[in-house]
Amino acid sequence: DTLTFYTAGPGDLADALAEAFEAETGIAVNVFQGTTGQVMARLEAEEANPQADVVVSASWGSAVEMHERGLLMEYLSPNAAEVPDFLKHSHYVAQGVSALAMVWNTQSGVPRPSEWTDLTDEAYRDLVTMPDPAQSGSAFDLVAGLEVAMGEEVWDLLARLSANDMIVPGPNAAALNPVLQGAKAVVFGAVDYISYGQAASGETIEVIVPESGTVIAPRPMMILQSTANPEAAQAFVDFVLSEAGQELVAATWMMPARADVEGLRPGINDLTVIEVDEDAVAARREEIIARFNATVTNR
Amino acid sequence: MLRNISLDLAPGEVVALLGPSGCGKTTLLRIAAGLLTATDGRMQIADRLVVDGSGFNATPEARGIGMVFQDYAIWPHLNVLDNVAFPLRMRKLGRSERETRALRALDRVGLRHLAGRFPGTLSGGQQQRVALARAIVAEPPLVLFDEPLSNLDRELREGLALEIGVLLRELGLSAIYVTHDQSEAFTIADRVAVMLGGEIAQIDTPERLFAAPASVQVAQFLNIGALLQGRICSTGGFSCDSGRLKLPGLAGSAPEGPAHVLIPRTAVRTAPEGPLMARVLRCQFQGDRYLLHLGLGGDSVSLVCPADRAVAPNSLIPLSIEPDRVRVFPN
Amino acid sequence: MLRNISLDLAPGEVVALLGPSGCGKTTLLRIAAGLLTATDGRMQIADRLVVDGSGFNATPEARGIGMVFQDYAIWPHLNVLDNVAFPLRMRKLGRSERETRALRALDRVGLRHLAGRFPGTLSGGQQQRVALARAIVAEPPLVLFDEPLSNLDRELREGLALEIGVLLRELGLSAIYVTHDQSEAFTIADRVAVMLGGEIAQIDTPERLFAAPASVQVAQFLNIGALLQGRICSTGGFSCDSGRLKLPGLAGSAPEGPAHVLIPRTAVRTAPEGPLMARVLRCQFQGDRYLLHLGLGGDSVSLVCPADRAVAPNSLIPLSIEPDRVRVFPN
């Protein structure tokens, strides 16, 4: 008996979960791991004849829409009891959570920033990068979230960042890489857990979450309505939400979905989280991206 | 492009195909080989219909033929032995038999010592002989030769022409043999077809071809002798347009009117008591004899005749013309 | 591979190069053209040293030559006119002059009507004529011909051979002319070089070549007549090893001992009163005469002689041999 698991995000985590699950239940898990885009494109292309049983995406909005389209199976795992309400739904539940932050290269010779707005300072001229909201869902969420928190001011902030020669080189990794080598000094809006991991492995970077607030990116886990193997799929979701499963999630430097499992880094309760209404934001996606392009990338 | 081609080969018969450059000889062979499709017509090889008029066209490999291509078509990636053994390989013969037979064919063309060489390193004539060996190695019922000996020296050419002739007859193979060398054609062929401008103008034994060419064009192409334009008149015989040559003996040989007359070389003799005096225009050495180009009637008529020794240009010699060998073509 | 080659061409002289397949003729031309480097030796074209012994080697383009390649080497991507005009283009002639002269050259070879065609669509002989036109179009001081007419019909060949000869002489161009056709060589060349096994065995006027071949091999290659092995003895003359032919007239013509004797075709006559009786082995039609292959002394000696009419095989005919034409080569 096997289970097919499509997941965005760390491959190591997926493999670890699969192995541990198989060890516990004897059900083999075939993992397909890619970017959110790749996972979603594959799901979409396969829609006439779906192959996946369980899916994890890095974009909460994708779960919302798939549910609206009736593609998801209703299941609320008993292990989700410890998951805060805003991280679960009748048809999907967070696997883990990451936050968006600034990543600063401590050797870069520029002062440590502590707020988003710090980066408009002359000291950071030509030294800031930002992931492209058009290519990275989390960067999009950040812009949308800051708009909620700051109103129109966010556009002013972005304009000044742009005037300060901030670059938008592509998805997350493309924004982070120049900062690691020192070509740039700070990422505006990096996904935090990757950088925590890198810092732990000795890179001279620091993850800074502004006091004023940031956006979190919960990673929805869902079972497809079309699954041929609902029991196994449910067992798998249960397992991911079990303490053992959540420990594995925590090991990747993400925040576990369960409030009762310790993370390796500051948790949700340590952050000022900007609440975002996913539905409202999703509806304005085109508009926000167009405005971002007009303000920052001059496209 | 080709019209009215009709060729019947008896088993074991060899027909030589003569014709001027570009008249369609190669094209004809390619049609026979099945490499080109005739729009119309029928063809039969060894009692088997290979082309019926209605669209059936046997593939080249189903026709069981051998062919020497005019451009040799030797495969550069195979050595000489493998090139020659290829038709045997296609006939699924065992390796050792292939080798024996290919070496025998190479022996025939005098190339056994080059069996291991790659064709790129052979001289032109050697390549041509490889092509020849490859065409005959499998002893197919019909062999098509497209100028197979054109790049070989005379001795080799004569030797091989004889050899091929013997081989074809011994094995009862039919062949169409394109060549530009008449003596080669006469050595090898039972009959000779003369092709002019896409049509077969005459097909006959060599002797008859020379004795009775079907048309002025054939006579001219075969270079049988001098061709003169003139008039036949029932009383005076033939008188030449361009000069004062008259052949009274031809009176009545054809209806009155304009005509061509062919005076074969063999009809012209240098004879001390000859009735005509000709001037030697050019004396051409031919190895074992000379060819005299002669002018008659103020050089307005030119004749050719062989001679045993050189004659100084511009000297005058007496001539006789044997009238029974002269042929008349009424226009 | 080549040894002892020494060729002097007077300006305007044409030397024909005859030799068996694979003897090195093409190689020699390639050396002359500068496409291969001789390890040793000197070479001069039109008074200009192009190879000195010490390593200087003029590049091909600096030698000012024209060449007909044995495999034509006409450029497939250029049309006929552009192929022929190429040497003029390299000499920086204007477009219109190039065209005029190229068309004139094409006219000479009878291909003006194909000027716009691409070579891939030409027949073999047409391609060869393109190569010929290209070699002569620029009228270079030295032209190298590698079997330039081998794929043309006899009429065209004779016409072109004459034409080339006239052109070369008119313009005072020198030429080396490789051919396998003796009559072509004799038509075009002042002198003929016979090349055997990488060496020039003899270089002489055509007549002298036939009258006095330098060696048995030359005589054999030129196919001058029958070659017999035997002994010269001071009293009995020549007696043939393989049969009963004796030529007493040759006594004293050479030191006593084994020798070869050459009996040219021209020395053999069918004469009613002839002293020898020969059996006709084969009678070969040659267009305007026959070639008789004869056996003497129980067929152990074979001779060749021309005849005017056909003779039935196996019949006996009387022969005489002119002793002054016979040549002796002491071993």
Added chain:
Amino acid sequence: MARGQSVLTLLAASALVILVGLPVLFILLQAVFPEFARGSFVGAFSKLLILTENDRLLVQARNTLMLAFSVMLGCLILGLPIGVLRGLFHVPGARIWDVVFLIPFLIPPFIAAIAWMMTLQPRGYLFQLLGVDMGRFLFSFAGVAFVMTLNLFPLVYFAVSRALETVGGRFASAARVHGARPMQAFVLITLPLSIPAIAASLLIVFAMSIEEFGTPAALAARTGLEVLVTGIYTRLSDWPIDLSGAAVGSVLLMTMVLVAFALQNWIATRRSYISQTGKPSDLEKADLGAWRWPVVALFALVAAIGVVIPLTAIAVTSFMGTISGGLNWSNFDTRHYTPIFQTGSRAAQALVTSGWLAVLTAFSTALIGGLVAYIVVRGTGRGRAVMDGLSVLPNAIPAIVLAVGIILAWNSPFLPLTLYGTAGILLIAYIGILLPYPIRYAVARLRQISGSLDDAARVAGATQMRALRHVTLPLMAPSLIAAMMLVFAIASRELVASIMLAPAGMRTVGTFVFAQFEQGSVQTGMAMSMIAITLTSGILLVVNLWLARQGTSAFSG
């Protein structure tokens, strides 16, 4: 002739239809019917409107074409001289240079781009070593063109060198004798005779550079240089996914490539380029004499820029403890190799999977490509140009879109049985994606070979199939082998189709490396790349040397 011909044509045509036509068809359907993937045909043509809505489209198209032409020019400048030298002369170490110039294909483009970035950007390796910062150049139109050229120039090198081996010196000799200086002979005769090969390789370069995403994405985004493919990828890069929009964009790219193909085809068929006639000539290469070492120096220079620099950057990165640590001896560390050997089974599984996929792909593409080329050049049917044109499309379609097309085609619920979900689908995808290489190379080669060589085989009693096997294929072999090596190299690290199509649970080298990058382990990704590059180039070297030993004949590739 008819029967054998039609069997082969049928074989070739069905292979092309299954491998290329099917996915292309489904992409077209998806472009026309936005809901096609969900099995619905509503809203036909509505998505095509994005073509008119998008006011940046013209700019993108112009950029795309300018980039493609710059890359073609760059490839000619880099690839042509060394290709010519390799084809006409004895270059010392020729077989080794061949493998060296295959290395750019062993490096996934996105890794090459990162390697260049880490070398040239501010505080990059070059700056750390020499204090030079070439970031301004790298992150510009010229920089993108430069890096893409370095990824693609070997295509020209291989095509030209193989074509010239056939042309040999024979036709140039004739030109020299008739008064052409060496350079004139080369420009007027030798070069034009290899036009089919040059045009074919440039067509692939064109297709690849309008389709290539990794390099513009990595380098050009920050200069605002937008190309058509950027839009396509953006549509597929995050939620919500727009399959249909991506398909529409791909149709635009396909159109461009078809126009380029038509041009190429016109050039290559307008004249005859037959240089391999039925009278073989000695193809012995010329000696370089005193030019020997200058030529080697030129090869070394090209190799240094195109291969050594990026490869060194990758190697160096893989041995760096931390990237922020910079080039310090104390920062050098092999620890990023340990996870590869620790997760042993997974890395090994990826290597083995990629290995056999690459081998199978190389052989299958050569076989099918050779057959298609044969039909295209030697066949008689009307559909030949269609087959030829169809065969270039995979190069024009962004791999991810092609992968979507393959899923749509092969995952249809109506299929009684399917390869989708097995490793077989990867093989099918690889073959489809890489088929253009052998087809282009073999078509160009066949246009050089006289048809009478095939004819002679038929007359000698070979069926069309056996003539193909014993005569035509061996004659195409040098070009097919060159194409096979390219295919092997690319397949050994293919990424995008692998991610999209690999059955869940299967890993290839490309996906393994990409996954490492994704989770921030740049060095581990580079380390895995190094291992794969070393292994693959080692295999290629051994094969190449073995082929050299086999090629004792005068006729060798």
